[in-house]
Amino acid sequence: MNIDWTAKLRHLLQVMAFALAIATIQYAFMPERPWGPPLVYSLLIAGITWAGIDIGRHLFPSSAETGWPPGWAGLVLVIASIVLGYLLGTTIADSLCDYYGWYTPGAGHNNNSQLRNSILITALAGIAGSFYFYSISKSAYLQRKMTEARQHASEARLKLLETQLEPHMLFNTLANLRALIATDPPRAQVMLDHMIDYLRATLGASLSATHTLQAEFDRLRDYLELMLICMGPRLSYTLELPAELAQHPVPTLLLQPLVEISI
Known part of the structure; x- marks a missing residue:
């Protein structure tokens, strides 16, 4: 009791x-x-x-x-x-x-x-x-x-946003990968490696509502490398994460919508 x-x-x-x-x-x-x-x-x-x-x-x-x-x-x-x-x-x-x-x-x-x-x-x-x-x-x-x-509603909205963003990005990446296979196989190989890393991180993050800010930045890096292959010299980026914030927990897919909008 x-x-x-x-x-x-x-x-x-x-x-x-x-x-x-x-x-x-x-x-x-x-x-x-x-x-x-x-x-x-x-x-x-x-x-x-x-x-x-x-x-x-x-x-x-x-x-x-x-x-x-x-x-x-x-x-x-x-x-x-x-x-x-x-x-x-x-x-x-x-x-x-x-x-x-x-x-x-x-x-x-x-x-x-x-x-x-x-x-x-x-x-x-x-x-x-x-x-x-x-x-x-x-x-x-x-x-x-x-x-x-309220907490469940926020998590549901976040998951809905994630399901809306990732298929869009995935289809675009696959279309670019198909074109590169025929024209530039080495770049296609690099793009495929980044895509595998990104999907592995995404599937791991989907098992929990939060992860560390470092994991979020690692996920962004794989995404930006994919976009860099697609866009070439038109895109450049720098990721800066203070060490004291690296282990701070944040919702999954917190920053990617901002990066997609920026691109």
Whole structure:
């Protein structure tokens, strides 16, 4: 079970802040009562409920889409955690408030009205908090999928460009090679050697989305040598690659479109 404890701590702090806000709102509506007891109840109930939901959900098979148990398992987990959080949190808070004497005369914690209010607040806060974290998990999943989709789209566009460029270059090279075989066999042999090197590099690069800048320059050199044989003295070129950039990874066929356009 792989748990991101940093994320759990962030969730716990958010829950504690939410519990603090609830206790403050309660105190604002009943300023005649002390602020301490509602704060203790709110923090304990919220903390136990959070632990039951956010840690307990890893004990069940979870949906990749949300990170939460799907179907009834997720619903039962939320309800059971809220009930557990209320019962256990209230029991501990009762003991603490009794022990430290935080109650004022006439403000008993067993008051029926107070009991109904605390149950209602716990239920609403638990549902709201669960929905908030469920939405965050689903939103993070959708963001990851969008990033993956953009990456796949970029790779697909690159592969499409590669399939459009290489047949065009290949057919032109073969046409030139056919003409050279009859008129200049030595040059045809040199052209064929460069073509073999270029195709070998191209097929190797097609197995991965990236390669080093040095490999890209080597591929360009074979391509330019082919074009040099076709164009003769009309074409000259120089390739300059700083040593510190030679091993930098780049997408395959990154520079060839620029070279073809230049030619």
